Amino acid sequence: MILGAFSGGIGGALVFLAISAALTGLYVLATGRRSWAFLPAKRKAGAVALTVAFALFIAGGLAMPRSATADLQAASSEGTASPASAEASATATATPTPSSAPTVQETGAPLDPESPSLLAQGASVAAPKSQPAFATKAVDLLATLPSKGRAPKTGYDRALFGQAWADVDRNGCDTRNDTLKRDLTGIKYTNSVPCKVRSGTLADPYTGTTINFLRGTATSSAVQIDHVVALSDAWQKGAQQLTTEQRTAFANDPLNLQSTDGPTNMQKGDGDAATWLPPNKGFRCEYVARQISVKATYSLWVTQAEHDAMARILADCSGQLAPTNEKAPVAAAPSPEPAPVVAPAPAVVAPAPAAVAPAPAVVVPVPAPAAPAPVAPAPAPAPVVPAPVPAAPAAAYYANCAAAKLAGAAPLYAGSAGYRPALDRDSDGVACES
Incomplete structure (x- = not known):
């Protein structure tokens, strides 16, 4: 009892007392003789002692500290553990947990991911890495x-x-x-x-x-x-x-x-x-x-x-893309180039008419040379705006034509996102056309 009190307090003392009473009761019940506890030499007294021992054992178990109870249970089951359970326990102990999120083993939460306690303790149901990048072969x-x-x-x-x-x-x-x-x-x-x-x-x-x-x-x-x-x-x-x-x-x-x-x-x-x-x-x-x-x-x-x-x-479909939920990158719209500045054409200056000296007799006027026609300036070239680069088709997967129609993607043409031969029943290069 003293040893039990040291190891488990009052609960430990009661457990050890229950063990002593149980042994005494078994002795009296089996032999019909008096025991060291001076019980009457009757088997009925042995049965009473066993009952008292059982009650003391329950009371001691309830009064014993939780950690001591766990140690006692571990000690009592050490010799009965099956190889399979020991192996599973070793596997669970040796398994590394790369994520910092608490695991079920760490939190004691049930396996059900819907459990509020599991979610409340910060555990997440997510893959260790993101899916492959878009358009990865x-x-x-x-x-x-x-x-x-x-x-x-x-x-x-x-x-x-x-x-x-x-x-x-x-x-x-x-x-x-x-x-x-x-x-x-x-x-x-x-x-x-x-x-x-x-x-x-x-x-x-x-x-x-x-x-x-x-x-x-x-x-x-x-x-x-x-x-x-x-x-x-x-x-x-x-x-x-x-x-x-x-x-x-x-x-x-x-x-x-x-x-x-x-x-x-x-x-x-x-x-x-x-x-x-x-x-x-x-x-x-x-x-x-x-x-x-x-x-x-x-x-x-x-x-x-x-x-x-x-x-x-x-090898027969080297262009097959790895399915992913990643979206196609959005191509940035090209910024329009400024229109080139065209310098104005220089003005054409008509030459002044030459002075005619007066003739002594009949004066025949010499007509002035005709001024050349002004040259019209060349029209400014139109700015060249590059055509927008179409975005690469997104990799898509439709389990059947109904899913493709629900997504608004039908019909699917060969080479387009989501097209696959399994959906093209007549092999004409167009899937889910009806």
Whole structure:
């Protein structure tokens, strides 16, 4: 009891007293003999002692200081911790956090990014870097990605990427429904609020087929939301070094999400470009370019086999741009040049007529030479104003023709922003014309 009082105050003393009473009660209950505490030699007395010990243990636990309770719990569970939990604990301890924003582990806040406590403590749901600059070619961006070996999958858990389908943009709808609204056409909602998608039609870019979506226990899985860069693949290629907030942003980034055929998504699993590509070959360039943009934004690396597979795909479409939300730079309007100043032409002075001497007889007047006609000044040349340089077309991505029409960009012509063969069903160079 004295030792307990020193280590845990009154609570510690009560805990040690409870342990002593429990041992005494067990002895009397098992043997039916008197104990050192002079309890009656009856098993009933042993049961009473055990009850008292249990009450003392509860009272001691409540009275014990919080830090001492934590130390006691840690000591009691040391010998029962499983290898998996110890390994996960070591991984969490060793994982660096490059961001200065508090992480979930630091604040003790829940994984839900909607939690007021998480937002109140200054945590942000944002990527570690901005997206690639406008008009960056995917093949050039690929050259900037580090090539390394795949890290172990040890410690991976979906919860490490935040709450599944969180409302990170705080628009009242979760990420899954936001993605369905972006990718489907003919959408109907479960109520008057345009949030939860009840049905719609998907022009699946992965398979090149049309899929009817209907919300329901047995039907919703027909259309799934694919992480273009799989979460597990990201975990093995750098995401372990991200904060929980950055991983949450990664898992909910629209650039990294695509509605697609359910069985096809299941077939992909956590494959990268070296092990899986969309069956629709016409979409592979754009698919690989999106993977490259996502990995560059979240400081992830690629394996050598993955790099080579991406390079092979982009060899057939070297002009493919890396998708980005960055806007095209606005070209400054050229300042008009001042009109050149034309010096006035000098005035023409007519020569004075020559004096005629009088003749002694008949005077024949000599006509004065005609004055030359004045020369009209040459017209001033018109100032040359250079034609304005048209702004480069912005890189745009439309999941389907409905999205292009909604943005007011349809029809799309070959070579213009947003045009891609997947939207040009009749391959005439004009997409979304009807």
